[in-house]
Amino acid sequence: MSNDNQVLEEFTSREYEHGWTTDIEADSAPKGLNEGIIRFISAKKNEPQWMLDWRLDAYAKWTKMKEPTWPNVHYPPINYQDVIYYSAPKKSDKTKKLEDVDPELIKTFEKLGISLTEQKRLTGIAVDAVIDSVSVATTFKETLGELGIIFCSFSEAVHNHPELVKKYMGSVVPVSDNYFAALNSAVFTDGSFCYIPKGVRCPMELSTYFRINAANTGQFERTLIIADEGSYVSYLEGCTAPMRDENQLHAAVVEIYAMKDAEVKYSTVQNWYPGDKNGKGGIYNFVTKRGLCFGDHSKISWTQVETGSAITWKYPSCILKGDYSMGEFYSVAVTNNYQQADTGTKMIHIGKHTKSRIVSKGISAGHSQNSYRGQVHIMKRAENARNFSQCDSLLMGDKCGAHTFPYIDVENKSARIEHEATTSKIGEDQIFYCLQRGIDEESAVALIVNGYAKEVLNQLPMEFAVEAQKLLALTLEGSVG
């Protein structure tokens, strides 16, 4: 047991690897939130009137809403007037080429291991890099353009493709959906926009890299993915954020709209700063992610690896409206120290013969609390709906907690629903087996945890899978319960 404590201690004292800040002059709005700030953001971004109206409408709704208290997380009340809602890296003029990008910024990405130039050349991924709310560089745009794929920053889309933005923005996550979605709708600064035309299979993985940088900056980005009939896209989103003492607010919205026969795969690795070992600092991550399988035979798949953030509040969901549509959710959520995660999914079955699958793996260590909260709702006309859910929890140490709150609401007799959940720890016999094969304890834990999470990690695209495995090993190696 003493040995366990020792390794636990060692691992809890680990410092956050990505803790540094880049010195880029930021162009910020004053602290606080009011109509003036929203007008300021809108003006800064040269937005058309309809966009401003939309924001103001969202703001009006937000002021009438209350912060949700039902999640199983605890944090001091957030002062929404103490947040800077806009911060953009200063740019001399419009950047066209990668070479023109601020060299400081390039270094930032190099530290993160996603040097744009390198990525462009080696991995063939188009990266829409978002640093402090504004897209700085977009690569591979031309290649994608030839296929008719639109992949650009949200503000560009507002200017260049207003008809698409107008039609689909807020169609999956309505402005008044929840407190944080309304806040995002009012103040979002940028994000990514993606449109895949009819019958096109996107030849590369689309990827964005979000970071929170300037101190006291909330980041509110918005992603909209529209997959037209018969198209396919795999979208990656990754996060790392530098170390900050004050809690930072992050309220993003992701909307996916899949038409007939379309397939969207959305993968996330989230590693925001989780706070230090005493639970000080860290990101508040309140995210609304939802996909709408609008057309028949459409499919949306969410995969997430959540290792960061002081508080995570996130339920990537699927609304299965089209007949024979399919939703998937694969998740690994790791909490350590004083992290709190309340995450899961919602599968709303509306169409006939709809299918969903949920695989959730929670790992808690230190003093953390890890909750799975999910809903499977079979509506009346959802004939022959099928759901399989599995949520497993792994506990390391006796000061952490694992909680599951699955809601299963069935209104159609032909639905077949299965749900199972287990809670366990890493067995001493498993560790012993590894030890006697000459694998040291730390590697053994990493091995077992990776095996435990394999089902989810397998769903990640290659580049991400490697990073995710590293993250898991980094966060958890050496912690034996």
Place this chain on the structure above:
Amino acid sequence: MSVTTIKKNITSDISGAIQQTVNSFPLLKEKRNEAWHTFQQLSMPATKNEEYKYTPVTRLLEKNFSFPTANPSGHLSTLQDFSIPELDANIIVFVNGVFSQEHSSIFSNNSEISILTMEDAIVQQTEVCLKHLSAYIDLKADALANWNTAAWTNGVFIHIPAGTTIEKPVVIHHIHDTRNGQVVSIGRNLVVLEKNSAVTIVEKFDSIGDANHFSNCITEAVVAEYAELNLYTIQNDSGKRFQYGLTQIHQADSSRVNTYTFSLNGKLIRNNLQLTLNGEGIESHMYGLYLLTGDTLADNHTVVDHKKPNSFSNELYKGIMDEDSKGVFNGKIFVRPQAQKTNAFQANRNILLTDKATVYTKPQLEIWADDVKCSHGCTSGQLDEEALFYLRSRGIGKETAQAMMLYAFAAELLDNVKHPVIKRYLDNVISERLHKNF
């Protein structure tokens, strides 16, 4: 056009009803008044209340009852319609919440078991009763439990001394005679099992007449070391019964508890079953079966709270929803930080027979200890087409085949019933309900 509606405020109406009985026991004055105040503070649960999300108990009571109300006097000519055939048992009968001496019969020896009405137990200042009454239930969150605590009129106090095994079960009949109008009864039972004792208790809910009636009944049980309690709840009343029940069981080291909840008929059935495993080496089993038709709503909320290491709990609830019925299940398992080496299992299985029937299930595990084995599983579906086809290909009619399969589904619970006479009785009731004629 303006329509003025005077909205009934059910919380203050019920509060008015509580006022009439809150001071009826001088000894409990303080406790009852406190509960009354808490009730007013909490007010009747809205559907926004997570615990009552799918069960609009407040709306249903508002719609179907008026408070305060005076119960009509009840009269029962014979108990035969309601008793469990051939069961050799101690029988206690309440009609409209009033103890019926006429129909009650205690056979077990006085030295073996002490059975008193709650009223007598309080008036006689029975020490054990006063010590344990309301000692373990959580009155912080549930308005209906406070309502009961502030306003109960009668019930049973059962005390079993150390080392005694009571062979004859104790059957408590809660009968409502509604031929002269609506009935509201608030009952309170307390069962105290001393070390190494054992007893089987059956609570049965029935009625005569066809007016709406409501019961709010709490049973508390304290099970000491090595003691064993078997508790049956049989709810097979008319479609006019609205019912809230709370069973709170407090277990000490190495005790055994088996609960069986059969919800077969009624309008609104809400069962809160809460087990606190406050000791080591405890074994608890909870079995539940809900067979619902018509517009019955049955809501089972169970809590198993593992507070100490090395205990075992197992829960199996199954339901068949027919017609417009609605089944709700919420099973909470808490494993506290000290409760290492806990084994806790839970399963909930449902069959929906029509598209109007619904089921809402929410298993909930909350675990703070790492060296545990816990799992839950729940399923919902309809009868297996292939199995049906198999039976039909053997020349069995569709309806018989369906009845066979439903019976087999329910029989898993019957198999766990230990008492042979009670088992036979339940088997007959369930077979009849499922039209078993093979």
